[in-house]
Amino acid sequence: MENINMLLQGFSVLLTWQNVFVTFLGAILGLIVGAMPGIGSLAGVALLLPLTYSFNPTTAVIMLGSLYYANMFGGAFSAILLNIPGDSPAVMTALDGYPMATVKKRPGQALLVSNFSSFIGGFIGMIILTFTGPALANIGLKFGPSEMTALLLVAMTSIGWLVGENPSKGLLLTLFGILLACMGMDTLTGSPRYDFGNEYLLGGIPFTPFVIGMVGFSQVMILMDERLVKAKEVTEKLTIRGSLLTKHDLKRLLPPALRSGVLGTFMGVLPGAGATAASFMGYAVQKSFKSEEPLGSGAVEGIASCEAANNGAAAGSFAPLLALGIPGSGTGAVLLGGLMLWGLNPGPLLFTNEPDFAWGLIASLFLANVVALMCAWGVIPLLIKILSVPTRLIIPCITVICIVGSYSTSNSMYGVLVMLISGVLGYVMHKFRYPAAPVLLAFVLAPMLESNMRKSFIISRGSLDIFFDSPLSLAFMTIFIVILLFPAARAVFGSFTRTKMETAK
């Protein structure tokens, strides 16, 4: 009950004209930033942070909070319409979103599914955050290096099995992603790895330009390729009415969105996991539930499971940030820097010392969720028109966005170079039917796995026991081993039943 009172008090802080205004502003900016390939929430918040230095802290964090939050909505737009994920959590959305928009010719519904699922996932996350904020943060703390290692092992082994139809290609690409992620400074000893004597490579391959190239710029080349083969067919007229969700769609959307909302919230709380890992896990979990159509072919369930998860994670990541002063993601870390700059002391006492601030921020997330849903809904009729824009106009536009996005990550041409090279790589991979998603996921997860695993070994002096000591890591290790043994068991068992059947004949 007390929490509801606090939340209502938060709303009273929020409902001044200037705070409502910045919530809208943040939500709209977040949608735009999210939809632009490469410029994700991290860059968006980082770019706007200096502007807010002179704001009052509550107003400033409300704006950045709603920007961060609405960003999760926007990322799906370009993923669904152009197969270019606007930010890294949307990589999974593209897997089903793009086929649904193009092959199934239901772009409006695909966008609406992603919007509604985002809304539901975020709403679940916020409810959990409101009622269990500090307790939730404490669950996150239970995940030490060994628990994170076990969890990440489960995630990494399921990449190949999750994405694409060919597991051996998936495995190969996962390993390739791990190899690329190994470049740059070793996080634990600070010594350079695979830098080839080049000072740029000392810092490794920057993630954002790499993603823009792999999924954005490669798509540009694919579009050019297709254009040479055939002129774009005129798609039938897309109307708002024609893109409304059917009752059946909603029925398919709800269960995965609810599940992923809860799951995503917990993923968001884990130290350093973030929204990308959450949307990936949401999708992975959906794979073990029944979907009406197979995932990857444009299934409503596929979009719903990852979009709800990443919004849940965005809300969940505020729990450790507000309750303990610990950032749950890169964007959270930037927000934390902001808190200090605005004169607040983030830490375990924030809820006690600055209740107006903490609850005002939570209340603003609720408002941002509604605002983002409305805005996104409002622009859908315009957005689906993108599909009927001639390729010759789309190509230069996307190219410019790709270049600007990769330049802005570190204000240098190095990012652009990385983007171009990975774009060519992505194109070649596409030509030979190798999916890009496993590389990207491995690239995100591998550094986390490496540092957690090595930290575990430092703690345990090299003993493997540490992974079986705590109930949490034991549980994840069991799942990991089952995943590993499952194909082998199936092969043995399968051949056994076959022989039995043959002898029965």
Added chain:
Amino acid sequence: MKKILAIAAIASLISAPLSAGASDFTPKKDIEWVVTSSPGGGSDIYTRFISDAMTKANLANGKTFLVTNKTDGGGEVGRLNVSRTAAGTRADHTLLTFNSGDLMPMVKNTSNRLANFTPLAIMAEDKQLLFIGESAKYKTFDEVIKAVKSGAKVVIAGSKGDDVATYEKLIKELKFTEDQLAFIVNDSTSAAITSILGGHVDLVMSKPAAADQYVVAGKLTPVLALSSTRFTGNLRDAPRLSEVGSYQDVEFPVWRGVVGPKTMSPEAAAFWAKSLKTVAESEAWQKDYIGKFKLIPSFLDQQAAKAFMTKFEQDYLKSIGK
């Protein structure tokens, strides 16, 4: 008339080089201030605080500071670019935020050296402490030492750069191996604090500011001051190493400075050094920066900063056997 014009022309010719002399440099264009870490981090806040203070006090002739975060190659690319700036107007209008945590990886992993920069000032110093968490196995540092000696493995979590150097100095003084008293490098101090809050490590190394709120909330307790003097306030109970046993105090200076490229003209260097001094002496700096981040207000001017950084580089290179 012609005569007057000629005299005026000659006078302006003579006075032109004069006016560029000594302290007569004034910024003529916007100043690019390079920070080699991401927005929102400690170095970024530090840089923006100084540049804002300079703008407010009109110390830059009304020109604007363009703070650019250059994070390529772990910051090495930004540092290299600044060090290679060609002499001229550009060199006189380029500043670089330069900390102990920047210098160490730079000299360790690249051939770039302090000699390629013009030190302008050291604005503040910081020191670390070791803390225990709520459910700690060892309540004092004395217990930690005894446990390690009896074969237990104790783990410290900390951040990169400065913390690693301090840890290495500590185990050297204690005559422990890295296996006995292990250290886990985290990306940031807040990640290190996360792991001790969850009870995954025994000790955490942190600077006073990052740990402050956790000490107030009773989540962290300081057990060792890595300093030759005790800290004040809620950290005053932490003993120095020499108070724990028959050891020398362990202290590793963590500093925040500002440098220009090597090619910066002496006049420009003098101008910036003077402006930085004005900021360091201002009340706002003492209160809103030094006070808030619980730093040690040890300002070093141009000459002293150069001597200090040079010595620091030599010592560090020696310690890593380069």
